[in-house]
Amino acid sequence: MASWAVSPGREKTLQDNCLSSLKQARDLERERAAANEQLTRAILRERISSEEERSKAKHLARQLEEKDRLIRKQDAFYKEQLARLEERSSEFYKVTTEEYQKAAEEVEAKFKRYEYHPVCADLQTKILQCYRQNTQQTLSCSALASQYMHCVNHAKQVSLRRDIYHPQIQVETVRENENSNSKMNIDRLLKRTRRT
Template identity: 35%
Template sequence: MGNAESSEGRRVSFGMDEERVRVLQGIRLSEDVVNRMKDSSQPLKAQQPAPPSSACGSQKESRPPRSEDSSGQEPLSQEDLLRRYEQEQAIIRDNLFQREREAAIKHLKVSLQKEESVTDQEKQKSTQLTAEMYKLSLQQFHEAASKMESTLQPRRVEPVCTGLQAQILRCYRENLQEVLLCSDLVKAYQRCVSAAREG
C-alpha cells in the first residue's frame, strides 16, 4: 500500500477531450497533476491522427487514441486498465482482509491473556479465602469445645447395690449346680438397680 509499492511497474494513461483531462476509473487527480498532464500532452495532441469513422454508420464505442509514451511502449487500453484496476483492488482487499484478520487474532490473544490473568487471580483469591475460612472454622470449633468442656462436669460413678451384688456372686459359687436357688437375690438386685436409676 506504500507509494513505492503501488507506483512501481505501473503506467498511467489519460485521454484529452477539448482541453480537459478525462479521469479514468474514479481516480481523482490534483490540479497540479492535471496541469502537468496537460502540458506534457500538448505536443502529442497536434501529432495524433483523427480516429477513423465507420462507413456503415454503426455506433461503436469510441476509444481514446493510443499514444506512445517516452519509453516507446504503447499505453494500455481502457479494458486493460480496468482489468489491472480490478486485480489491484482484489489484492488490496486481500491485504486488508489479512490485516484485519491478524488484528482480530492479536486482539483475541490479548483478551485471552487478560482473561487467564483474571482467572488466575480469582483462583488465588478463592484458595486464600478457603484457607482463611478453614482456619476460622477450626478456631471457632476449638473455642466451642473448650466452653462445653468447662460447663460439663465429669460424673462420678459410684457402684450401686454393692451388698446384693456380693451376695449374688457368693450364692453362685456355693450353688454351682443349682443356680436357680439365687433367683430371689437376682430379682432383689434388679429392683435395687431400677430404684437407683430413677433416683
C-alpha cells in the first residue's frame, strides 16, 4: 500500500500555502464584498438621482402645462375684450356718424345758404376804368362814384326790407361787409392812382 505520508517541512509549506490561499480568498471576498457594496451604493445613488430628475421633469412639465393653460386663458380673455371694444367702437362710430348727419341736416334746414351776388358790379367796373383812364384827374370820376354809392345804399335798403319779411336769413351783415369792402376797394384804387 502506498502511503501518502508528507514530510513535516513539506506539510508546513502546504499549510502555509493553504493559509495563504485562504487568506487571499478572504481578502478577495472582502474586496468583492466592498466592491459590491460600492456598486450597490452607486446604483442606489444613480436610481435616486434619476428618480429626482424624473420627479423634477414631471414637476417642470406640470408647470409648463399650467403656464400654457394660463396663456391660452388670457389669450381667450384678451380676444374677447378686443372683440367687445371693436363692437363698441363700431357702434360709437355708427351713432356718431348718424348724429353728425342729423345735426348737419338740421343746420342746413335752419339756415339757408347765402348766395353771393355782387352789388352794383357794372358801376364798380366803370369806376375802375375811369380811375385807370384818369389817373391825374380822379375828380372827373366823382359822378360815377356818386352813382355807385347811391346804388349801394339802394341795395342795402332792399336787403333790409327782405330781411324784415324773411328774418331767418341773416344776410344784412354780409351785405354791409360787401359794401364796406367795396368802399375800401375804391379808396385803395384812389390811393394807388394818386401815387402814380
